[in-house]
Amino acid sequence: MTPPPAAPGLPVLGNALRMMGDVQQFLVDTYRQMGPVYRVRALNQAFVIMAGERANRFLLEHGDEVFSSEESFGGLDREFGMRVHVLRGRPHRHLRKVLASGLSRDLLAARWARVTAETDRLLGEWAGQSALPVVDRCQRLAAAQLTIAFTGASSAARFEQLRSAFELVLDVTIAGKWPAATLQWPAYRRARADILAFARAALQDRADHPTAGPPDLLDRALAATDENGEIYPLDVRAGMALQGYFAGINTVAYLYSFLVYALTQHADVRVRVRAEADSWDGSFTGLRDLPALHGLVLETLRVYPPAPGSARTVLADFDFEGFRIERGRRVLVATSVPHQLPEHFADPERFDIDRDFAAGRRASVYAPFSVGSHTCLGAGMTEVLAVATTAMLLRHLDLTAPARPLRITATPGPNPGKRFTVAARARAAG
Structure with missing residues (x-):
């Protein structure tokens, strides 16, 4: 298995400028360009992005097995004792x-x-x-x-x-x-x-x-x-x-x-x-x-x-959509990308307060607060x-x-x- 492809970006800055702005739109646009898994770089940080319905399902079904939130959210625990953000499993x-x-x-x-x-x-x-x-x-x-x-x-x-x-x-x-x-x-x-x-x-x-x-x-x-x-x-x-x-x-x-x-x-x-x-x-x-x-x-x-995405660190190598994501990699599961996809929400550019949000929740494609155990x-x-x-x-x-x-x-x-x-x-x- 090969690693995910890299999204095009600027020298030195990588994808930083767009990710510092409307990150949700960046994630949607790059999903359409690159597919459901790709790599991004923002200055000194590098992430694998997983996006789309299957990414949400993977986080929901396998997140506790292969991901940790310690690297991303450990600061809240270290600084203010907010331990819930870093625990896994029964605790x-x-x-x-x-x-x-x-x-x-x-x-x-x-x-x-x-x-x-x-x-x-x-x-x-x-x-x-x-x-x-x-x-x-x-x-x-x-x-x-x-x-x-x-x-x-x-x-x-x-x-x-x-x-x-x-x-x-x-x-x-x-x-x-x-x-x-x-x-x-x-x-x-x-x-x-x-x-x-x-x-x-x-x-x-x-x-x-x-x-x-x-x-x-x-x-x-x-x-x-x-x-x-x-x-x-x-x-x-x-x-x-x-x-x-x-x-x-x-x-x-x-x-x-x-x-x-x-x-x-x-x-x-x-x-x-x-x-x-x-x-x-x-x-x-x-x-x-x-x-x-x-x-x-x-x-x-x-x-x-x-919460356009859930930041995690990989605990054990796994395969997703034909690519290998290795232990130690930082991953952002872009859980809200399906919000802007017409296969899940018809005419997604239209502001429509009468949508069937319950169906989207059941399918894990409506996820404004993420999915899985860290919702x-x-x-x-x-x-x-x-x-x-x-x-x-x-x-x-x-x-x-x-x-x-x-x-x-x-x-x-x-x-x-x-x-x-x-x-x-x-x-x-x-």
Whole structure:
């Protein structure tokens, strides 16, 4: 067996420029040119790309056997004790189950009034701004919502510190944007120490002052034991707590940002979903009666997936589509490439909120949060909260985007970039 072919690229830079921009479009275009497996190079990094329906199926069925996530995600564990990202097999399944119980939609329902009150307050601050920085405001909104739901209190006072530290770790350890020595900067080391101390203090405060209602992420972390019934070390339990404090800063916020863009670009969709938002009674249970808004969220995830690929390292040689992929190779399974293929989604360039997303999920070709054992733990919560947030936004605001092309950036995750702004004004009565 021969190694996969190399995708054409520039001297020295390789494929870096395109992968630093709209990486999803790059992966789709290169799949069409090169087929389901090929090699790319971005400066000092090299990857084998696996893409298409069979790649998704391979990750789903064989990922735990042949891949490790330690090299790609180990930084989150080393820096913040977020061990779930690097475990495999039974230990991984067990810790995911523990975390999932503290990141559930039941918590969102139990704290619905507080989450929606904070959402209304923050959206109210958007009104009257002629150049609202969408990504920044969506990050602040999502982080506040999810920390209230997962921990009972907003982390707004620590938002800047949490965001800068988390994004730096992602840029260094996953994206390879900066050298590893960057994580030795004194300012970062101080911020990291403060964040870890904050997480430990939050756990201690919860132990000293239990709350009523369903157990949240802090409660689960306090009582968490490993697959053998042994209490997790404090750094792992603090890392579990930090899953809640870091939640929303990237994936959820970027989805919100792309939803804002979609609403400004598709007037017919905007009219339809606004009418549905106006009919909503504001309750958590009433969210199930908003099919157009659900379709908007799912179609936005199809066109602008927050996780276009899953980065892994090969543990044992294997063959895929006639090529040998060797042990030690870094692999990116481009799980969202099928989103843009007409054999899976008819007329994929059309923005269509009425697609059959359930069928795509069953076939593992609709995969905005990846597939397999490392699928995003908060995927269900993200979709529900995005529906509610979009409905509240539509009720209160009219948004207008400048008439210029969207410039997507790939790091720390695909997002519309800091330059994406909108004019926001309070919606006229009636």
